[in-house]
Amino acid sequence: MRRERLRRLIPFLLVAAVIAGLIVQRAGLWQPIEGLLSRAAVPLQKGISQFVAQVEGLTQTARDLRELRQRNEELEAENARLLLEIVRLREIEVEAALQRDLLNFAQSHPSFDIQGAHIVGVVIGRDPSNLQRYVTLDVGRKAGVARNMPVVTNRGLVGRISEVGDSWSRVLLITDVSSSVNAVTSSSRATGLVQGRPDGLPVMRDIPQGDTVSVGDTVFTSGLGGNFPRQILIGQITAVERNDTDLYQTAIVQPTVDFNHLEMVLIITDFEPIEDEPPKGE
């Protein structure tokens, strides 16, 4: 009964307490109580505010992370695009350098009418057998290419055209065993025949014993036989095999052309090789 009456009084008591507090505050008696409460509340507030700040920081970090990730993805995409661009430009640069070198070669040999061609060997045209050394070019009869025309790069002799189609041709490299080129050394003017070997390293045979041949000598086409123009670089002598009982000496020739990385060649179209005569009676 008494409790029931108290419960009915609670709203009035609360209102009274508020009014009393108001009066106490107005009377300036609130500060000590406020100080007491503040002393207890401030650390809590600080803790809560720090916690909130940390939570906010975390959410901000998450937002930043998302943005950074997005930005990173954009930058990676941009980077990949730029890398591709660099590769493309480098490819163009290499191609331009090759063309410039070939042009220099053409200018330094003004007597030749030179037809430029891209080797398609890298794409479609190396010989499938280990025992043969040919490359296929992307120019043929339509471009004026004919059988036996010499093929060169700015670094030296590559070979000669062995087969021609309308828009392709095949080059017999000087490293093939079927190839032979009349050659002369730079210093002693020793003559011989540069022939391919199965391992791809040509040799200069039939050098007379009396001629002096040294390691380091450069070897050029001699023009003898009429199959190749004169003065085209073939390679450098790396070893000499001399036997007193033999009539001739032999030298190993390291070609100046890198046959494993042939990309572009020049075909000398105005040179007319002397065709081999068929044996009599044929």
Added chain:
Amino acid sequence: MTIYLVIALLAVVGLVQATLVPLVAVWGVFPDLPLLLVVSWGLLRGSRQGLLWGFVAGIIVDLFSGAPFGAATLPLMAVGFMAGLGETIVFRNVLLLLLAMFLATVVYDLLFLFMVQISGDLLIMKEGTGHTVEWSGSLARVIGSSAVLNALLALPISGGMRVLDRRFRHQGVGRVGL
């Protein structure tokens, strides 16, 4: 229909052989994929199939090669046929398989050189110039290394061919001609 599949497969392999394979030379030589395929198939399916695959692969290789036409076809047919004589026996033993591939490469390369020599001699008689062959140099510097390399590749290639065999045997594809 089935022969077209064989032609398509061997044409792709021939194309790869004439473009990419020479770029991955080991010991100065590169693998001979058409030969590996023909020999593996002959060992799996017998002489007639080996002969047929050798014919198709040989024609394709000859198209890409600077060697006289037929220089690859006849040797590949012969090697495919001979491989078929070891059908079902060779695949029981890994060493036998390696030995078979080694010998097949040696026989193929020698026959190839023989063909080049014959046609070269004929050309020289007719035109005064032609292909020449250096037997000892080729044997010492190329054929040995090439045979070892092909023998090493026999396992993965023949494994792939067995998968192909199983797949097409169930579907009835691959039993072509002859």
